[in-house]
Amino acid sequence: MTQRTEHTGSYYAATRNDKTDRPALNEAIEADVCIVGGGFTGISSALHLAEAGFKVVVLEAARIGFGASGRNGGQLVNSYSRDIDTIENNYGAELGKALGDMAFEGGNIIRERIEKYNIQCDYKPGGxxxxxxxxxxxxxxxxxxxxxxxxxxxxxxxxxxxxxxxxxxxxxxxxxxxxxxxxIHPLNLLLGEVAAFESLGGQVFEDSKVVDLVRSERPVVKTETGQVTADYVLLAGNAYMGGLVPELDAKxxxxxxxxxxxxxxxxxxxxxxxxxxxxxxxxxxxxxxxxxxxxxxxxxxxxxxxxxxxxxxxxxxxxxxxxxxxxxxxxxxxxxxxxxxxxxxMSRLPQFGRLTPKIFYAQGYSGHGVTTTHLAGRLVAEALKGQAERFDAFGQLKHFPFPGxxxxxxxxxxxxxxxxxxxxxxxx
Missing domain, CATH: 3.30.9.10 (D-Amino Acid Oxidase, subunit A, domain 2)
Structure with missing residues (x-):
């Protein structure tokens, strides 16, 4: 029997609305999309994809919201950790406009989710x-x-x-x-989005740490007790990826x-x-x-x-x-x-991109994750539906390893x- 991982001793964990224990993955299954990480990036993407008709599986190493998504300050802060003028100065007006036009979208997505799915998360406006x-x-x-x-x-x-x-x-x-x-109460927002995702047929597995990623034409995501073969994979573990992808870890x-x-x-x-x-x-x-x-x-x-x-x-x-x-x-x-x-x-700007044509990643919000993760979810879904222009705009940002x-x-x-x-x- 899988050992259950408990949430950190936070106010959010103590006052969460949904205390469901979701099962660990114990078999080999298939999906259109396998998402690694059950935080805002993963669940926002999963919900957008499920709404578009994709069969989606989410693998979470611990509990839903165990990482930053269930521990943060709960603030909806617009734009990015480095503002639009920094992007304009470093990359030009065209990319600045492309990312600037998306800089205030994440908060609107959150409000749409709260209203559409009646999520009880103590939302209050104004920052x-x-x-x-x-x-x-x-x-x-x-x-x-x-x-x-x-x-x-x-x-x-x-x-x-x-x-x-x-x-x-x-x-x-x-x-x-x-x-x-x-x-908002971030963990209750996340759990409300999980419930919406599951209501559309999505599957979530907890205590299912990914131990290997096979980068084949149809990628295979392996845990200790199961695996998912999918058309696409999204890596969404952020600070809790555990060294699974060294080339992302370095940056x-x-x-x-x-x-x-x-x-x-x-x-x-x-x-x-x-x-x-x-x-x-x-x-x-x-x-x-x-x-x-x-x-x-x-x-x-x-x-x-x-x-x-x-x-x-x-x-x-x-x-x-x-x-x-x-x-x-x-x-x-x-x-x-x-x-x-x-x-x-290093740039304080988010990292969106692909390891292979079938393996996507979104990470590195540098303290502005609540809103930008929700934008990421929409952009990932657009890309997998064949409209990758907005996702790829972020791919034009250059990211370098930290010195030392x-x-x-x-x-x-x-x-x-x-x-x-x-x-x-x-x-x-």
Whole structure:
């Protein structure tokens, strides 16, 4: 009998709506598409493909949402981790426009999924980028102009007085409110999408770690106790691929982030912290992010551990940041504390492409995964239906290995982070 893998001890796992144990794969089966990874990339792709009539099998090494998709801050942040102007500057106006026209699609897909399949995931609209200094305010003003150039106009610049109406903190000089941002319970969103996928005949296998990938005309995906032969394969494990594909592993690096969730706060206290119910992320290089959950807890995260993993004490790591933002919560009790890994690329832009004509991959969202994974799912489905132009636009982005290889990539990147952290502190 297969040993069940348990979720991490997160707030999300404790409050998930669906606690179904899905079986492990114990036989040889066939499918149109086999997807490796049961997070947002895999399940978004699976649902789009099932809606298009494909027979799809999803293999998850642990539990659905075990990785970043079930551990993240739950924020719907538009665009990419490096914005559209970076793409324009490095690749030209044509590719900049192609990717810019897709930069705000992921959040809309999420809202469509919630409505179409009646997914209960505590969705609330609105997200704030909070600035500590004049440099960051200037960058937000330029971001507003950039996004409006691509038709994303529901934005509002906030001065010092304006941001204090939205956040009960004296930490910020101003901010940018994106009314089409928002936040959700990510694991419940994912599990709702899984239920929709299964209702269309899709199959999901948990505790089914892939141990081999045979790159033949019809690829074969092998687990320890079964295998799937498929017309197409999508690799969607991100930071949790486990070295299955070395050529992808070399061009990305797992990074850890940490989150705490407070005890349930008095409703009046919770509402006073962020009166509009928006989510917030600050503008620092190593940023903090937070929001109030559907049951009136403050969920607060931040920091980066390069190479993945967690600090010795997540609670101690995060508490100082939380209490600096909200001194009125000094000494508040934490009910949950957890960490998880996301996948960072050198360019901070996502990696979409093919290993062979039949084996696709999508990974490396660099902290902007909630929305961009949902875009990825739509693009993968389009490509497998024979309309690959939008998927292939991402394939034009160049991706290089981190300097120093696997041994030195984390310390080299951490050195760079120290530099940018100093810039944040000095406001330059």
């Amino acid at each position: 704030i980028f909070a600035a500590f200094n004049k440099r960051q305010m200037h960058e937000l003003s330029e971001q507003k102009k950039l996004w409006e150039r691509f038709g994303h106009s529901n934005l509002e610049l906030l001065d010092a007085d304006g941001i204090r109406k939205h956040i009960a903190s004296d930490a910020y000089l101003g901010g940018l409110l994106d009314h089409t941002g928002g936040h 990305a690096m797992p990074c850890g982030t940490q989150i705490v969730t407070t005890e349930v706060l008095d409703e009046s206290v919770a509402k006073s912290l962020i009166p509009g119910g928006h989510c917030v992320e600050d503008c620092n290089y190593k940023l903090d992010y937070y929001r109030v959950t559907g049951d009136n807890r403050l969920l607060y995260g931040g920091g980066v551990t390069y190479g993945g993993g967690d600090p010795a004490s997540i609670e101690r790591f995060v508490r100082g940041h939380l209490e600096k933002t909200f001194p009125q919560l000094k000494g508040v009790k934490f009910d949950y504390a957890w960490g998880g890994d996301f996948l960072l690329t 290889g696997r041994l030195f990539r984390a310390p080299y990147t951490a050195i760079g982070a120290v530099y940018y952290g100093l810039r944040d502190k000095l406001g330059i």
